Amino acid sequence: MSVSELKRRRTFAVISHPDAGKTTLTEKLLLFSGAIQIAGTVKGRKSSRFATSDWMDIEKQRGISVASSVMQFEYGDAVMNLLDTPGHEDFSEDTYRVLTAVDAAIMVIDGANGVEAQTLKLLEVCRSRKTPIITFINKLDREVRQPLDLLDEIEQHLGVAAVPFTWPIGMGKEFQGVYDIRHDQVRVFRAGQETLDGAVETLQGLGDADGERRFGPAWLRTREEVELITGASPAFDKEAFLRGDQSPVLFGSAINNFGVKEILDTMVELAPPPSARMTVQRPVDPAEPKFTGVVFKVQANMDLAHRDRVAFIRVCSGRFERGMALKVSRTGKTFRANNVVAFLSQRRETISEAYPGDIIGIPNHGTLSLGDTLTEGEDLQFIGLPFFAPEIFQTIEVVDPMRAKQLGEALRQFGDEGAIQVFRPVLGGSLVLGAVGQLQFEVVKHRLAAEYKVEVRISPARYRMSRWVTCDDPAELRRFSDSYAARMALDAADAPTYLATHGSEIEVAQKLWPKIVFNELRERSGQPFKKTR
Known part of the structure; x- marks a missing residue:
């Protein structure tokens, strides 16, 4: 194969807490690359324009991303494969699987809210895989927290060394632009100006007399802060970045296209091409x-x-x-x-x-x-694509028994997608759905009605926990399954699953059956999950 084509590739995801501006940034990345000509904006149910990356009806109605999207485009000499992940925390499982397919990530942080819960969860996933991360602090055109505090919070909560590549001059109504630390250059912000050709006014360094005259106290404060951070922050180390130990930090306003080009340039310059x-x-x-x-x-x-x-x-x-x-x-x-x-x-x-x-x-x-x-013929099995033990369980029944076949086919497909986990009790009875978050059930119900014309009743199940059970001795596993037949079910991969109403039931079963392993994660094959880089 062509090594030059391999080196051109940059495959990355955009991750964030809900409402940090992830989908907006995704759109603007496409806009700057020329892949789209107009950015869709989620404005409500009556609007005909929606986010380019959101395609489900329920996404358009609610203005949220609940399914991951894939977008390939060229930027300069690079071929960019951008994966937009679900923004809602209830779909963290889908996000995790998407992150197994990328070589780098852009983490979007709302400058007003700082590091939020979902950001922490996603960062833990990236760190476990040593995924390099570029951080974008968004919404500088609004009143945000002090950049020094945001930098400190990133380092304390996310456990990575934050290395600022740019630094803001003012914020909110006083936001004047950013100082590019590496190139000693100031890029001036113009509210509402959307330029895709890079035509941004620049000034040479923080010593520029015109900048001090035009921007006054904000300019002087930035100069002081930059002197402080350049002395206190570690020098950028590309190897540390590639190990996931350092994260370049850029500031901007995605809704105003400000800072978007710098993200693309940084991704092309620093993100790794595909690895083993x-x-x-x-x-x-x-x-x-x-x-x-x-x-x-x-x-x-x-x-x-x-x-x-x-x-x-x-x-x-x-x-x-x-x-x-x-x-x-x-x-x-x-x-x-x-x-x-x-x-x-x-x-x-x-x-x-x-x-x-x-x-x-x-x-x-x-x-x-x-x-x-x-x-092309070799027997291989890639590893590291996990399913998580659900945290919420509900039973599902079809309203019209004549549509039972359609329900079965739909749930089979949803199980294959990983959109929700479907468990078939070994003794029969209603199917049990398992999910990480409540919104997953709402999406399934909506999709059943919209895509399969199947109306269903979804009710809380008595189960609260589940574990996939494995054992090196097949006979022992059969004896266990027979002894707990009323609590056993098979999932979409026919992996035997123990359903429990309380954690103590799992603890008791573990003591009584020491050879049985109770797994919180499993591979697609039904085998226990093996962590990889």
């Missing part, structure tokens, strides 16, 4: 000539007119060519990849080739499932 990824059998280097890829997301009904089901695949090595024969390691079956697409959110374009780091989509009717590995 682990399988059960061996590490896979992206420069290997043979194609490999992993399904990290499945989405049904992106196009309702065609009832399609698209598997999102991260290319891990080699060169993809349209029409090539690909083997699904899980099933051992081979198929021809003739209809393969790249994405700009809901817009698709048929492609003939792709390289490591690229995200491609293969429409299919159940051939591909979440976590599947695709190869």
Whole structure:
């Protein structure tokens, strides 16, 4: 494969707490690259303009992102694969799986609120995988907290060394622009000015007499703060950044396009190209000539007119060519990849080739499932794509028994997507849905009605916890399952699951059955989750 194409790739996610401006920034990144000509804005149910990355009806109605989106575009000589993650904390599981497919991340922080709960959770995921992070402190055109306090909070709560690349001059109505510390240059902010050609007024350094005359106290305060932080902050170390130990910090206002170009430039300059990824059998280097890829997301009904089901695949090595024969390691079956697409959110374009780091989509009717590995013949299984033990459980029943078949098919697809976890009690009875957050049930109910014309009743279940049970001795696992048959269920991967009403029940079962392992995470294959880089 072409090493030059490999080096051009930058595959990254945008993460944040809800309402920090993640979707707005995503839109502006596309706008600056020329991928779109106008940014959609979520203005309410009567508006006809929505965020480019939001495509579900429920997202458009509520003005939130509840599904991850994929967007590929070119910026300069780089090919950017941008993954927009769900902003709502109830969809953290989908966000985690998206983060397994990227090589870097942009963390958006609301300058008024600082580091928030969801930011902490997402950072922990990134740190566990040593994902390099660029931090963007947003909404400087509003009244925000002191930048020194924000920097200190990032370091204390997120456990990374924050290295400012830019520094704000004023805030809110007094926001004048930012000082580029590395290039000793001031970029002047103009409220409401949206320039995509980089035509921003610049001044040479904080010693510029015209800047001091125009901006007065804010200019002088910035000069003092910059002197302080340059003496106290560590020098930027690219290797520390690539290890996830340092995070460059930039300030701006995404809604005003201010600071967006700098984020793109920093991503191209510093973010790593695709690196080696682990399988059960061996590490896979992206420069290997043979194609490999992993399904990290499945989405049904992106196009309702065609009832399609698209598997999102991260290319891990080699060169993809349209029409090539690909083997699904899980099933051992081979198929021809003739209809393969790249994405700009809901817009698709048929492609003939792709390289490591690229995200491609293969429409299919159940051939591909979440976590599947695709190869040119070798038996490999990429690891590190987890399912989490749910925290909320509800039972589901169809209102019209004549629609039971449609409900079963819909839940099978939702289970394959990872949109919600579906458990089938081994002794029969109502299906049990498991989720991390309450909003997941609302989305499922909405999608059942909108996409499958199925009305359902969803009620609280008596369960409060679950664990996937495994054992090196299959006979012992069968004896355990028989003894607790009333509490056993199978999930979408047919992995045996113990359902509990209280944590003490799991503790008692563990003492009585010491050979049984109770897992809070599992791989797509049903096996216990193995942590990777």
